[in-house]
Amino acid sequence: MSISNKTQAAMLAAMPASMRAAVAGYDWARDSVGESDAAVYRLQGRDGAPDLFLKHGTGAAAAELADELARLRWLAQYLPVPAVAQFARAASPEQAWLLTAAMPGNTACQVLEDNPALGSAVADALAVFLRRLHALPVSDCPFDASHAARLVQARRRIDAGFVDAGDFDAEREGWTAQQVWLALQGYLPLPPDLVVTHGDFSLENILMHDGAVVGCLDVGRAGVADRYQDLAIVWRALGELDAALPPRFVQHYGIVDIDQGKLQFHLLLDELF
Structure with a gap:
């Protein structure tokens, strides 16, 4: 979706000069995929220059972009993630800009929309990549994404x-955020099985090419957490396409008996973000 010249001019005027220079000559299109609080734009069409993605956030979204910047830099040691081109932050009004290089490939969601028959192959590829992610060294990861930390954020x-009850999953249609909160308490205490997690391992955030995962996007929630933080999100996404895909995915990942309690807890928790 193209944006108006007025909107683009206002964005440029607020940017630091170095970032204005970095995005000069590009055509801008608003990217509405995903649920980020930041505005996301794809920049393309500058002669001889690669495509870029620009995220702009104000208030809490500006802080989230700073979080994503830190995680991108850490994860880049281990996994294919977007390369950071520039980052800038302003105090008054509080806002931030994160500029990254576009990565090759299509999202897993796009792959399945184009060819639903690839469901099993996509599920297997996601499992392989998630095992790789979850094998990263927990002791080296500086980011706490545990359910205890996320419950504090959720309560806030x-x-x-800030919780959009209209976006809850179908089985919680008509619920309030407080009802979700109370339902979460019924699963506690929850013994954690800690790994490095993506935090939002959805089909929209995974890039694929030639049947393999070649990158992951939107890593602002990455950190040390229970592995079910990621398993629950992809379990739900695959199940919406084909009921046979979630069991295949977890078997390929390496789990024989899925923990339904942990699944439900993390799906409930996700409703509040």
Whole structure:
């Protein structure tokens, strides 16, 4: 979706000069895929220059972009993630800009939309990549994404009125955020099985090419957490396409008996973000 010249001019005027120079000459298109609080733009069409992605956030979204920057830099040691071109932050009004290189490939979601028959192959490729991610050294990861930390964040979001109850999964249609919160408490305490997680391992955030995963996007929630943080998100996404895909995925990942309690806890938790 193209943006107006007025919108683009306003964005450029607010940017630091170095970033204005970096995005000069590009055509901008708003990217509406995903649920980020930041505005996302694909920049393309500058002669001889690669495509870029620009994220712009204000307030809490600006802080989230700073979080994503830190995680991109750490994960780049181990996994294919977007290369950071520039980052800038302003204090008044609080806002941030994150500029990254576009990566090759199509999202897993796009692959399956184009050819639903590839469901099993995509599920297997996702399992292989997730095992690779979950094998990263927990002791070296500086980011806490545990359910205890996320519950604190979730409570703040509920109290601030940031939770969109209209976007809840079908089985929780009509629920309030407080009802989700109370349901979560029924699964605690939850003994963790800690790994380095993506945090939002959805089909929209995984890039594929020639049947293999070649990159992951939107890593602002990455950190040390229970492996079910990632398993639950992809379990739900695959199940919406074909009920046979989630069991195939977890078997290929290496789990014989899925923990339904942990699945449900992390799906409930995801509703609050």
